[in-house]
Amino acid sequence: MAIEADTRARNKIAGERAEQNVAEAVSPLELVPDDVAADIDAVATATIDPSEQLPMVGLCLLERGTLVEIKSVIVRYDGGSRGRFYFRPEQHSVLLEEGGVYLFAVCEADPEREILGLKVVPASVVDDALLSWIDGGEGRSRFAQLAWSRIFSPEEVES
Numbered sequence: 494m495a496i497e498a499d500t501r502a503r504n505k506i507a508g509e510r511a512e513q514n515v516a517e518a519v520s521p522l523e524l525v526p527d528d529v530a531a532d533i534d535a536v537a538t539a540t541i542d543p544s545e546q547l548p549m550v551g552l553c554l555l556e557r558g559t560l561v562e563i564k565s566v567i568v569r570y571d572g573g574s575r576g577r578f579y580f581r582p583e584q585h586s587v588l589l590e591e592g593g594v595y596l597f598a599v600c601e602a603d604p605e606r607e608i609l610g611l612k613v614v615p616a617s618v619v620d621d622a623l624l625s626w627i628d629g630g631e632g633r634s635r636f637a638q639l640a641w642s643r644i645f646s647p648e649e650v651e652s
Contacts (some may be wrong), residue, residue, distance in 0.1 A: 511565030511606040515598050518608060519547060522561060522596075532587040534563040535596070541613075549613040552594070560593035562616075566641050567602040568609055568650060577638040580619075582626050585637075588616035595619055599641045599650045610641075610650040 521539040541555035566576030
């Protein structure tokens with residue numbers, strides 16, 4: 494159990510570093526602390542237009558006030574497989590109800606979590622890709638997962 498807790502703590506730190514990198518790269522985003530809103534990571538403080546660095550799927554722009562959940566993943570795990578984004582049903586439901594979006598980030602595996610690719614996708618579009626929720630087991634919540642290659646083409650990230 495100590496190894497699992499240690500892994501979760503490291504993953505949380507890495508995720509927070511990736512969120513900071515995303516907020517720096519997309520300046521009209523304001524990070525929201527977990528004690529203020531546990532189901533979102535940020536809010537758009539101004540209109541955000543798509544760009545080469547921040548493509549959007551199914552959106553012409555991101556309106557001020559839009560709720561944003563930042564999902565980050567490393568490009569490759571130690572075994573060589575592509576990283577996977579994890580989703581929680583409670584969080585996903587909030588984004589669906591509020592018209593929120595996911596801001597996906599594929600990052601280097603190093604501790605700095607350098608961003609290799611970003612993409613904004615409405616929760617309603619992601620909903621179509623989440624085929625089923627997996628039972629997390631004793632004491633853990635259900636989840637779904639998607640490989641980053643379901644959101645990005647490999648050329649967008651690995652070139």
